[in-house]
Amino acid sequence: MDGFSLSVVLADDHPALLAGVQQGLSSVGTIRVTGTAGNSTELIRLLDMDGCDVLVSDYSMPGKEYGDGMTLFSFIRRRYPSIKLVVLTMLDNPAMLGALRDQGICCLVSKADAVSHLIPAIHAAATGGTYYSPAMEKIVRMLDMNGRRGTSEALSKRELEVLRLYASGLTVNEIAERLNRSKKTISTQKGRAMQKLGIERDVDLLRYAIEHGIVAGASQPGMPASRETPHN
DSSP states (O other), X not given: OTTOOEEXXXXXXXXXXXXXXXXXXXXXXXXXXXXXXXXXXXXXXXXXXXXXXXXXXXXXXXXXXXXXXXXHHHHHHHHOTTOEEEEEEOOOOHHHHHHHHHTTOXXXXXXXXXXXXHHHHHHHHHTTOOEXXXXXXXXXXXXXXHTTTTXXXXXXXXXXXXXXXXXXXXXXXXXXXXXTOOHHHHHHHHHHHHHHHTOOSHHHHHHHHXXXXXXXXXXXXXXXXXXXXXXO
């Protein structure tokens, strides 16, 4: 493989992590880190100027012009179809990881695993392959065992309705009043929806609803990426 190298851009909003990853890849002869970005605005500017073979990006980089997560990744795949993607993240939510796989993003590395796992992940991404670091492999295996569990298809119509209203900003009390159900029923349906999706935090529930089109969100390229989390 003499003379072969992949140009790689790193994107993460934690400078120390960027430095550590860059150092960890510096001795790999087949990988050249050609740039780093701390947010989506910097990232798109960098890709417009130089491009790369493989982008290694965090999932959550909030607050800038092009958003983050699936919103950012979908935009990148449309704008730079030749760039391959590796997601490096602390994300351990089955619903979110299932959504990444559904979008054809199949090289996932957990920040809980050694940086060295990025090396095979980058090579796999460049050739259209699949790579999951050990922590990701466990979650993916669980997704495969559970079938569609972990996606909105697992939700009942009433659970999906509660999720949509909750993610749109209504409180449990307001949803109960609107749907003419008890507060206890709404809380139970919301809890079941979160359990089926493998979601534990309300902020992740909101992100899931926005990124899957269950409720409209402002986190679109060219629009403000931030939004208040709904009240409990």
